Amino acid sequence: LAKTTQPISMDSYEGQEVNITCSHNNIATNDYITWYQQFPSQGPRFIIQGYKTKVTNEVASLFIPADRKSSTLSLPRVSLSDTAVYYCLVGAPGAGSYQLTFGKGTKLSVIP
C-alpha cells in the first residue's frame, strides 16, 4: 500500500476554504485516492474518492495532478461542524480484500 503524508493539524476560521494536501509518491497505477472524515467517538465517514483530475460532490472537491503523487481535499466555506480528523487513503480493491490502512490524519480545527 502506498504511504501517505499529510499535515498533523490545521486551523481555519469559519467561512474560509480549507485545502488539505496529501502526498503519496509511491501511488500505483490501480490505486484510488479516498478521503474520510472522523468526528470524536464516531466511525470514519467516506467523503470523496478520485483517480485523476478533479472530483466534486456536495461536500468537497478533490484535486489530483497528472502525476498523481499528491492530492488536495478542498472544503468550501467551513463551519464549526467541520472540525474533525481527515484521513487520506490510497489503495486499490483487491480480489476479496478491501482493507483500509489509516494514518494519523489531519486534525482540522475550525475557529469561530
Next chain:
Amino acid sequence: EPEVTQTPSHQVTQMGQEVILRCVPISNHLYFYWYRQILGQKVEFLVSFYNNEISEKSEIFDDQFSVERPDGSNFTLKIRSTKLEDSAMYFCASSDEGANYGYTFGSGTRLTVV
C-alpha cells in the same frame, strides 16, 4: 441514507469475560469488516469477511477473536477472554463489490475492560 448499526454503543466488562459486539451491515453489501481504535490512536484493521468466511485478518486478530454472520443481517465480533488492552472503540463497516473504495462505518461500540 443507509446505515451500519452497531450495538451496544458502550459495554463495560471485567477482564477475562467474553464479549460479543453486534453489527447490522447495509443490506446489499457483500464485504464486512471490523476495525478498532484505541483512544488517541489510529484506526486499525482487524478482519474482513466475505462469502461467509474470513478473507483477511491482521496480527491483532488472534485466537481470542472470532467473527460470525449468524443470519442474513447480523455480523458479530466475539472476544473470548478480554484483556485490559482490548479497551477501544470497535467499528463495524461494510462495502459493496464495486470499484468504489468507500466503506460505510457504524458509530462504534466503546468497549471498556476493567
